[in-house]
Amino acid sequence: MTQPVLSLRNLQVEFKTRRERLRAIDGISFDIAKGEVLGVVGESGAGKSVTGSAVVGLIDPPGRIAGGEIHLSGLRIDNLPPEEMRKIRGKRIGMIFQDPLTSLNPLYRIGDQIVETIRTHIGMSEQAARKRAIDLLAEVGIPAPEKRIDGYPHEFSGGMRQRVVIALAICAEPELIIADEPTTALDVSVQAQIIALIKRLGRDHGTAVMLVTHDMGVIAETCDRVAVMYSGRIAEIGPVQDVIRNPLHPYAKGLMGAIPTLTGEDLRLVQIPGSMPRLSAIPPGCPFNPRCAFAFERCRVERPEPIQRGAQAVACHLYDSSLKESAA
């Protein structure tokens, strides 16, 4: 088996407040292979962004990685000095966020930012870097790139700006891209184009992509695999078609809007009653148990570990075939 580009092992992230220690990420593990797009879904507060921030070394105090390991193509990166991590960001890991303006300096021409990033990370002459920047702008679909390269961020539409950010994210040919809600702020018609572009990165450059989004439609169109997060854990992970057509975890079933009824037919538009617990009030056992229609005693006391079911892994006691509970 080839080495994954990104590998998370039992990652834990904590935020320390005066009164307590809140665990935002509680033991998540996954791999992303070369050229693979992993989608990460889950409702607000599930820990999607914190996971991405942990990977790029941008968890700010009082937050910290409290346990586990992160490997980038075999190199352990969760414990690197900040200076080393800064070199990896931009060079080996590209980042795309929801608001393109967080990545673009309003005072610089976009070309200058791309050229500077290229030259910081790759030894290239000014002229060669400018040529490369124009090629990149063309690749991400900016019309007349040789003219637009001298424009300022405010001269671009939202969608075009996000294309510039993508050019910036890929300019040093990173192995991995972390894209956190990259299309949320964009018009629906533009979203599809940006998604197509991100998808192409994996195909044409072999880039591994972690794509965070609320949008199952985006996931279905873009991703090879999907991880469903709940309360800082992975409820289910597997090939995107399997998880969409046949979600195993009760929470994933709810998210996909289809819970099979006793007669075997799909009941669409199922709302899961209740809401995700706050970090300070995550119940013992399975964090989903208070909302779960199938919860039984064990779910309230014992944390479910991932169980492999075909290509899917599901953290749910319902799938434990080795059930050998002594009759109480």
Ligand SMILES: Nc1ncnc2c1ncn2[C@@H]1O[C@H](COP(=O)(O)OP(=O)(O)OP(=O)(O)O)[C@@H](O)[C@H]1O
């Ligand atoms: N700096 C911080 N200090 C304290 N808690 C934080 C901090 N950043 C995030 N959290 C908490 O960590 C948990 C996970 O947050 P995260 O931003 O990863 O959620 P998310 O899945 O990205 O949600 P959304 O879909 O709204 O972007 C939340 O409970 C959040 O309140």
Ligand SMILES: [Mg+2]
């Ligand atoms: Mg987020």
